[in-house]
Amino acid sequence: MIPLKAIIFDLDGTLVDSARDLQNATNALLAEEGLRQVSLAEVKSMIGDGAAKLVERAIVATGGDPARLPELVARFLKIYAANSSCHTEAYPGVPQTLESLKRLGLPLAVVTNKPYAATIDILESLGLRGFFDTVVGGDTLPERKPHPAPVLMALQRLGVEPEAALMIGDNYHDVQAARAAGVRACAVTYGYSHKPHAELGADRLIDTMPDLLPIIEGATAA
The missing domain is CATH 1.10.150 (DNA polymerase; domain 1)
Structure with missing residues (x-):
């Protein structure tokens, strides 16, 4: 791989x-x-x-x-x-995981269906903006997830081929967008999934964000 x-x-x-x-x-x-x-x-x-x-x-x-x-x-x-960031919080372990991924030298992106301005506001208010090399919002392109276009735009900006990338999400549209873009997919078992996580079709499921690190470390050394 x-x-x-x-x-x-x-x-x-x-x-x-x-x-x-x-x-x-x-x-x-x-x-x-x-x-x-x-x-x-x-x-x-x-x-x-x-x-x-x-x-x-x-x-x-x-x-x-x-x-x-x-x-x-x-x-x-x-x-x-x-009022997009009054009560919004990072999930447990998210800042620490992002910091560890940056130490590995991996470029990171956010691809969301949320409007770009609100996304940036939230990331900045939580001190997370600096971890990401690019952000694609729900109004950045005419298409949104599950369409692959936002994922492909992020990859183009990062200069990375789809087969060398991994998408992390909580819902069916994240996995579908990743699949359509030719990207590996991992799903968290928390969040706002509209169907059982086992039915999302992801390559891996993780219960907490720190669970991602051993997966990433293994995949970067593949």
Whole structure:
């Protein structure tokens, strides 16, 4: 197997737990619309496919009008942008793992369906921005995961071939994007997966981010 030369990370549910800030922004929008509030568990089931899909799922679940989706998404993005990192936290072991990977000399990237500006805000607020050589947001390209284009853009920026890269995510769209791009895939067993982790089709599953290190060390020496 070709030695590993780059790691690509999903953001929400993989590096950071952003559910509370997303819930707060969603509920602020719903309150403006006179709709019921959604629970944290409900929001977690809606996360992963970009802001528009989150808003659509929330509106449908609470009996709102999907025909107004473009207007509602725009309003949601304004609400969320102002408070995207109030309660968002890195998962246990994430900063230490990223530091160890950088010591190995591996270029790192984030490929997320979250808007780019909110992604940068979160990474900077958590002190994680400096670990990443490139960041591809959900609005960087017309396509989003599970389309391979965002993953391929990150690899092009890093100067690494797909077969020498590994994608780490928590959901089906991460694994599908990796597969479509010709990249190896690893999934965490926490996060916001919409299906059982064993059914995601990843090459490996890890329970915590530090569990990634022995996998990486073995693959870089392959």
